[in-house]
Every structure is written in structure tokens, then in C-alpha cells.
Amino acid sequence: MTNEPEQNTGRAEGDGERTGGGTAVPAVRIQGLTKRFGTQVAVAGIDLTLPAGRFIGLVGPNGAGKTTTLSMVTGLLRPDSGQVEIGGHDVWQDPVAVKSRIGVLPEGLRLFERLSGRELLSYIGRLRGLPGDEVDKRAAQLLDVLDLSGSQNKLVVDYSTGMRKKIGLAAALLHNPEILFLDEPFEGVDPVSAQTIRGVLERYTASGATVIFSSHVMELVESLCDWVAVIAAGRIRAQGTLAEVRGDAPSLQEAFLELVGAGRRRAGQNLDWLGGGAR
Amino acid sequence: MSTESVAGGPALTPLFVRLKLSLLRNGLRQSPGRTVAYIASVVVGLLFAAGVVLGLIALRGTPHVGALAVLLTGILTLGWAVMPLFFPSGDETLDPTRLVMLPLRPRPLVVSLLTASLVGIGPFVTLALATGSAVAVADGAAAAVVAVPAVVLVVLVCAALARAVATASVRLLTSRRGRDLAVLGGLFIAIGGQGVNIAAQKLGSPDGLSVLEPLGDVLRWVPPASAVSAIEDAGHGAYGRAAAGLALTVLALVLLLWWWQRTLTTLMTSPDSSTLQAVEKDSRRSSDGGVRGPARLLPDGRTGTVMLRTLRYAWRDPKSKMSWATSIGVGLLVPVVSSVQGNGSIYTAFSASALLGMQMYNQFGQDTSAFWMVASAISTPRDAYLELRARALALSLVAIPYVTLVVIGTSAFLGDWSSFLEIYGLSLALLGALVATGALASALFPYSIPSEGNKNVAPGQAAIAWISMFGGVAVGAVLSLPLLALTIWLHVSGRHDLLWILLPVGALYGVGVAQLGLRVAAPRVVRRLPEILAAVSKG
Numbered sequence: 001m002t003n004e005p006e007q008n009t010g011r012a013e014g015d016g017e018r019t020g021g022g023t024a025v026p027a028v029r030i031q032g033l034t035k036r037f038g039t040q041v042a043v044a045g046i047d048l049t050l051p052a053g054r055f056i057g058l059v060g061p062n063g064a065g066k067t068t069t070l071s072m073v074t075g076l077l078r079p080d081s082g083q084v085e086i087g088g089h090d091v092w093q094d095p096v097a098v099k100s101r102i103g104v105l106p107e108g109l110r111l112f113e114r115l116s117g118r119e120l121l122s123y124i125g126r127l128r129g130l131p132g133d134e135v136d137k138r139a140a141q142l143l144d145v146l147d148l149s150g151s152q153n154k155l156v157v158d159y160s161t162g163m164r165k166k167i168g169l170a171a172a173l174l175h176n177p178e179i180l181f182l183d184e185p186f187e188g189v190d191p192v193s194a195q196t197i198r199g200v201l202e203r204y205t206a207s208g209a210t211v212i213f214s215s216h217v218m219e220l221v222e223s224l225c226d227w228v229a230v231i232a233a234g235r236i237r238a239q240g241t242l243a244e245v246r247g248d249a250p251s252l253q254e255a256f257l258e259l260v261g262a263g264r265r266r267a268g269q270n271l272d273w274l275g276g277g278a279r
Numbered sequence: 280m281s282t283e284s285v286a287g288g289p290a291l292t293p294l295f296v297r298l299k300l301s302l303l304r305n306g307l308r309q310s311p312g313r314t315v316a317y318i319a320s321v322v323v324g325l326l327f328a329a330g331v332v333l334g335l336i337a338l339r340g341t342p343h344v345g346a347l348a349v350l351l352t353g354i355l356t357l358g359w360a361v362m363p364l365f366f367p368s369g370d371e372t373l374d375p376t377r378l379v380m381l382p383l384r385p386r387p388l389v390v391s392l393l394t395a396s397l398v399g400i401g402p403f404v405t406l407a408l409a410t411g412s413a414v415a416v417a418d419g420a421a422a423a424v425v426a427v428p429a430v431v432l433v434v435l436v437c438a439a440l441a442r443a444v445a446t447a448s449v450r451l452l453t454s455r456r457g458r459d460l461a462v463l464g465g466l467f468i469a470i471g472g473q474g475v476n477i478a479a480q481k482l483g484s485p486d487g488l489s490v491l492e493p494l495g496d497v498l499r500w501v502p503p504a505s506a507v508s509a510i511e512d513a514g515h516g517a518y519g520r521a522a523a524g525l526a527l528t529v530l531a532l533v534l535l536l537w538w539w540q541r542t543l544t545t546l547m548t549s550p551d552s553s554t555l556q557a558v559e560k561d562s563r564r565s566s567d568g569g570v571r572g573p574a575r576l577l578p579d580g581r582t583g584t585v586m587l588r589t590l591r592y593a594w595r596d597p598k599s600k601m602s603w604a605t606s607i608g609v610g611l612l613v614p615v616v617s618s619v620q621g622n623g624s625i626y627t628a629f630s631a632s633a634l635l636g637m638q639m640y641n642q643f644g645q646d647t648s649a650f651w652m653v654a655s656a657i658s659t660p661r662d663a664y665l666e667l668r669a670r671a672l673a674l675s676l677v678a679i680p681y682v683t684l685v686v687i688g689t690s691a692f693l694g695d696w697s698s699f700l701e702i703y704g705l706s707l708a709l710l711g712a713l714v715a716t717g718a719l720a721s722a723l724f725p726y727s728i729p730s731e732g733n734k735n736v737a738p739g740q741a742a743i744a745w746i747s748m749f750g751g752v753a754v755g756a757v758l759s760l761p762l763l764a765l766t767i768w769l770h771v772s773g774r775h776d777l778l779w780i781l782l783p784v785g786a787l788y789g790v791g792v793a794q795l796g797l798r799v800a801a802p803r804v805v806r807r808l809p810e811i812l813a814a815v816s817k818g
């Protein structure tokens with residue numbers, strides 16, 4: 001990983017709201033965040049401070065509360081209690097400052113699928129108030145880099161999973177946000193598209209921007225991220241740099257299994273007939 | 280994999296019949312509402328069948344009953360042919376791609392599936408109707424002898440036809456275009472229903488059945504109707520014609536089974552639609568991207584962008600298209616039908632603005648969960664106002680010319696130009712009022728529109744939808760009251776010379792009240808963004 005935290009100051013200069021060159025404002029500060037759906041507690045009080053300019057992985061098993069947390073942080077879901085600040089601005093009090101600074105790729109929500117890829121980018125860019133020519137220029141470049149130029153006039157509803165993730169990423173990047181939130185950006189994506197997405201994200205963070213993405217693929221997180229937060233059963237189990245979270249464990253996978261308490265569960269004791277033998 | 284499990288396994292046919300029975304039983308077990316609907320549809324189907332059978336038996340021996348029976352069989356066959364296209368989920372055993380991973384040979388599969396499709400309400404109703412037709416036309420022992428194989432053949436041909444069509448079109452049905460077509464299926468059925476309604480009125484007239492004769496002459500040689508006419512021929516002693524009629528139906532059955540088995544084999548040994556779609560070339564829509572043609576005339580910025588998206592969705596999204604088509608169709612139908620029936624009134628022209636105005640309701644539900652993209656670009660009441668106003672403008676782009684045409688058309692049709700201006704003015708005011716309440720209802724009572732199937736409200740949100748619609752329309756009507764009061768006052772006080780001012784006043788009032796509604800709704804949209812997103816994401 002080549003991105004040092006210092007690099008983000010170069011980007012923040014135009015911002016005018018950072019406190020000089022000293023300790024930068026964290027990208028995201030979460031305090032006491034909770035959410036329950038009926039009787040089920042999805043997020044049970046999360047406190048988390050995510051530094052700016054890092055490639056941050058939010059990892060946890062299925063149903064840990066990753067999507068719920070990211071939805072609340074990005075203003076798509078109202079928390080039951082707690083505070084979220086992005087770049088020092090409260091998400092719910094100051095949406096103008098927040099929404100222009102973030103890009104989001106949610107999981108499980110649709111895009112406007114009856115538009116072509118090209119039309120979708122043209123729509124979302126203009127919706128965000130960018131000038132028309134600029135939108136078209138950026139859209140063409142993003143489509144090109146994400147290898148979607150050949151399908152830009154096809155309706156998004158006919159796209160494959162990988163293509164949907166890529167067009168969603170393009171839509172999230174179009175207004176050049178400071179912080180990018182990606183919920184499971186590599187889920188169901190073929191290796192070629194995954195590599196393309198990865199390349200774009202690495203280029204994006206290299207210039208000092210922050211990427212926060214959720215995943216349950218530890219190898220991926222380990223190779224991409226320099227800062228990790230582990231979430232399980234709606235709580236943060238560990239947070240810090242990759243080395244801090246990994247600790248003495250040989251890999252993030254091992255450390256993760258230890259943290260979520262799934263360390264030594266033996267699978268398959270009763271499956272002695274399984275194995276492609278005689279019958 | 281060992282082959283003994285195939286050879287020594289359980290017989291296929293009972294297995295599929297049991298599968299079909301389980302599916303029918305499980306149809307009953309879902310929610311209480313579904314169970315009631317299911318039983319109700321079964322009862323209605325059986326009552327309908329009983330009615331038709333009794334009618335056919337009553338018509339026995341009348342001059343044109345042969346043509347009627349033949350036509351009925353023809354319609355029945357057509358129904359079986361198109362049913363899998365519009366209700367692909369109606370019979371889950373219809374989709375052979377579900378069986379593709381099982382080690383099954385086509386020939387036993389064809390026999391088993393055909394047997395399975397003879398189980399159910401549809402085949403039972405078909406059997407009843409075919410029997411009724413046979414009874415209506417059979418005359419004498421020879422006819423009775425022919426009737427037995429004829430009835431069996433009719434049912435078999437219908438079932439085989441549905442299976443063969445479903446198999447041949449499964450590519451289409453599992454593709455996006457096929458699912459779009461299924462959503463529009465309800466519309467075709469509504470149009471077909473009108474056709475049946477008109478036809479029934481015509482046939483009900485004295486000697487109406489004679490209209491059928493020319494059609495019957497053709498259909499009696501088309502299988503499986505040819506089997507029904509064979510019964511009649513046998514009764515008249517025309518054994519050659521009877522044999523030919525039966526032979527034609529047998530030939531049709533053999534050809535259908537052969538075609539079905541061929542397509543089944545092809546289908547189960549070739550890539551499915553998802554693979555084919557992925558490699559499909561990027562051929563649609565010209566490649567200069569951006570905004571073209573008349574779309575260039577739309578304003579810049581958020582307004583034009585949102586308008587363009589709304590209009591594109593009205594055309595491309597099957598649910599939006601269906602909703603627009605229904606509004607436009609019914610809005611036109613009300614004045615036309617009431618005029619044709621002779622009790623026409625120029626006031627029926629209000630249906631145009633009422634139905635088009637309803638399009639403003641549940642704006643965000645029409646976006647489905649893609650509303651998050653809109654929500655992520657709304658931070659101030661100003662943003663929300665622009666968003667709502669652009670949607671209202673896109674609606675007006677269609678609604679105002681349409682309302683104008685309907686009001687002019689109704690006036691011309693009735694020759695009643697004296698109230699043209701006031702009706703036109705009141706229509707515009709009503710449209711504005713519905714835009715206002717629609718915007719507010721979109722903010723306060725959003726609900727999900729499932730993108731597939733024929734439902735327009737997600738389960739559990741029907742109450743919200745009703746409140747939104749009826750409450751909104753009631754408030755819309757109340758909002759139009761000042762103008763209505765002005766109209767009545769002008770009439771009562773005999774100021775007929777001033778009635779023309781209702782047009783400019785109505786237009787201004789419509790714009791004003793719409794503007795007010797958008798202004799009131801906008802801050803509520805901003806405050807409720809997450810709640811709206813949650814409400815519209817249940818589809």
C-alpha cells in the first residue's frame with residue numbers, strides 16, 4: 001500500500017475547513033449508533049472513528065450489521081440513536097455539506113435500471129448539479145476505464161452483476177467525492193471486473209481520498225486495506241491498522257475468526273459418507 | 280454418477296403428478312388472503328364452466344350450435360396457447376429449465392409432463408367445456424361414439440399446446456423482455472374483455488348466432504375444433520368428413536408432441552438466457568450518448584434531467600407504461616362510452632384530468648428502491664422542490680395537451696360548445712389540485728410498487744395506498760371548490776356573459792395551487808428521505 005495519511009492534506013487544502021496541516025479531521029466519526037428492526041437489534045451501539053485518506057475495510061460475517069451501519073452513515077437509513085459526522089459535518093444536521101462530499105454504492109438497492117449505462121451517468125451527474133459538458137466528459141472517461149464503453153447504450157437492467165457494480169461505482173465517483181462508501185463492491189463480481197474496480201479504487205485513494213468498503217472476503221481486505229474495523233452482532237470487535245487488528249495471528253482470516261468467536265468449529269464430522277467414492 | 284438410480288428409480292409420471300398436486304396444495308397454504316383468492320377463482324371458474332355447459336346443452340339442436348361449439352373450442356385453444364405467455368408463473372412445472380440438471384430423457388419427460396398438466400382446474404374446466412360442446416352437437420349413436428375420442432383429443436391438444444408454447448418461448452419468458460410482457464398481460468386481458476363484452480352483446484341479439492357461420496366454416500377444419508365438428512358430421516352420416524376431422528386433430532397432437540420434444544431437447548442442451556444476454560452486442564440506442572432529438576428542448580439542470588428520466592421511464596418501465604396507458608385509456612373511455620350510450624355529458628371530460636392527475640401520486644414509489652439515487656442528491660427543500668416540480672412538469676407535458684384534446688373532443692362530439700370554456704378551465708384547476716395533493720401524498724404516504732407481477736401495491740401497504748389515493752382525491756376536490764363556487768355563482772346570478780373568465784382563472788388557479796402543493800411538499804420530502812426510501816424499497 002502506497003498511500004500515506006499525509007497525502008490527504010494536499011486534497012484538503014481547497015476545503016478550507018481543515019485545521020491547518022496538523023491532525024486532520026477524521027473521515028467518519030460515529031458515536032453510540034444504534035438501530036433495531038422490531039425486536040431484532042441490527043446495530044447495538046457503535047463507536048468508530050475512521051481516519052481520512054485511508055483504504056478502510058469494514059469486515060464482518062453476514063448479518064453483522066455492516067449494511068445497516070453504512071446505510072445510517074450515508075444518510076439512507078435513520079438511526080434510532082447516535083451521531084454520525086463525516087468530515088466534521090453531522091450527517092443529519094448538515095446534509096448539504098455531507099452529500100456533496102460522499103459517494104455511495106449501496107447493496108440491495110436498485111439503480112435506475114431502465115436507463116442505459118450512459119444515460120444513468122448523465123442523469124446522476126446533472127442531478128448532482130454538475131455542468132452538462134463536464135458530466136459527459138467524466139462519464140465517457142469512467143465508462144472507458146471501467147471497461148463499459150462497449151455496453152454504454154445497453155439498459156442497465158440487462159447488465160450482469162459485475163457490470164452493475166461497475167456502473168454503480170462510476171455513478172458514485174462522478175462528482176469526485178472525498179469519501180467513497182462501498183457496500184460489498186466485490187460481491188458476485190468476476191475476477192476481471194474485480195481487478196478493474198480495484199485499479200480504479202487504488203488510483204482514487206492514491207490521490208488522498210478515503211474509501212470505506214464492507215466485505216466478508218478477508219484475503220481481499222488484507223490485500224487492499226490499510227485500516228480495518230471488525231463488526232459482529234452489531235458491535236465493533238476491533239479497529240485499527242491492519243497490523244494492529246491482525247496482531248499475532250498469521251492472517252486476517254485467523255484473527256477475524258478468533259474475534260467473532262468462530263475459531264475452532266469443526267465442520268463435517270457427520271458427513272463421513274461424503275467424498276465422491278463408490279456411492 | 281451411477282445410472283442405476285435412473286433405471287431403477289421411481290416411475291416418472293406419478294412423480295410429476297404428485298409434484299403438480301403438491302404445487303396446487305401449496306398454492307392454498309400461503310397467506311389467508313391468497314387462499315381465499317385461490318378458492319374464489321376456483322369457484323368462479325367452476326361456476327363459469329357449469330354455466331357454459333348448461334347453456335350449450337340448452338342450445339342443443341338449435342340451427343347454429345355447431346358453429347358456436349367449434350368457435351368455443353377455438354377460443355379455448357387460443358386461451359391455452361397464450362396463457363403461458365402472460366402467466367408464466369401460473370404453473371411452475373411449465374418451465375422445463377428447472378429440470379435441466381436432472382438425468383432425464385426427453386421422451387419419458389414429455390409423457391410425464393403432459394400427464395401432470397392434465398391435473399388441475401384448467402384442464403378440468405376444459406374437459407367440462409369440451410364435453411358440453413360434444414353434448415350440444417352430438418346426434419345419434421355414431422356421434423356419441425366419435426364424441427369420446429374427440430373430447431379426449433381436444434383436452435390433450437390444449438394441454439400439449441400450452442406445454443409446447445411454454446417450452447418454445449421459455450427463452451423469451453425468462454428474459455427481461457418476457458417478464459415485461461407478462462406485466463402488460465393484464466392490459467391485453469382488459470382489452471380482450473371489452474372485445475368479448477361487445478361480441479356477447481352482438482350474439483345476444485335475435486338470430487345473432489348466424490354471425491358465427493362463416494367463422495365456423497373455417498374453424499371446423501382447424502384442430503382441435505375439427506374434432507368437435509367431426510362429432511356433428513358423424514351425427515349427419517358424413518363419416519368421411521368425421522374421420523378427416525378426427526385425423527386432423529390426431530395429426531396436430533402428434534406434430535405438437537414432436538415439436539415440443541425437439542424444443543425440449545434443444546433447450547436442455549444449450550446455454551440459457553442469462554448467458555446469451557451477457558454476450559449480446561451493444562446494439563440498442565444510437566451511441567452518441569447524451570441528450571438527443573426533442574429532449575434537447577427540455578430545460579437545463581435538474582429540471583430537464585428529471586423530466587427526461589420521468590418521460591423515459593413512462594415509456595421503458597413496464598409498470599409506468601401500464602399505469603400511463605391505463606390513465607390515458609380510461610380517461611378517454613369514460614366520455615366516449617357515456618356519449619355512445621346516449622347519456623353523455625360534457626362533465627365526463629373531467630375524467631381526463633382526474634386520471635392524469637392521479638399519475639402524480641406515489642411519485643417516489645414509481646422509482647422503486649432506486650429512489651436512493653434521488654435521495655442522495657437532495658439536501659435542501661430547494662432540491663426537493665425542483666425534483667417534484669420537474670416531475671409535475673413532465674406530467675403536464677402529457678396531461679395538458681391530453682386534457683385539452685379530451686375537452687375539445689367531448690364538446691365537439693356532444694355539440695355543446697357553450698360550456699367548453701368553463702369545463703376546460705375547471706379541468707385545468709382540477710389537474711393543478713391533483714398535482715398539489717399528489718406531491719404531498721408522495722411525501723407523506725409513499726408505498727412500493729412491485730416491479731413484477733400484476734400487483735401495484737406491496738403486501739402490507741394497501742392501506743397506505745388507499746389513504747394516499749382517496750384522501751388525496753378528496754382533498755383535491757376540496758381544493759377545486761373555490762373555482763366550482765365561482766362557476767355556480769356565475770350561473771345562479773345569471774352572469775353567463777362572464778363565464779369565459781373561468782378558463783383564465785382556472786388555468787391560473789391550477790398553476791397556483793400546484794405551486795403551493797409543491798412548496799408545501801418539498802420540505803416534508805427532505806425531512807422524510809430515509810422513511811420514503813424504506814417505504815418504497817419493499818417491492
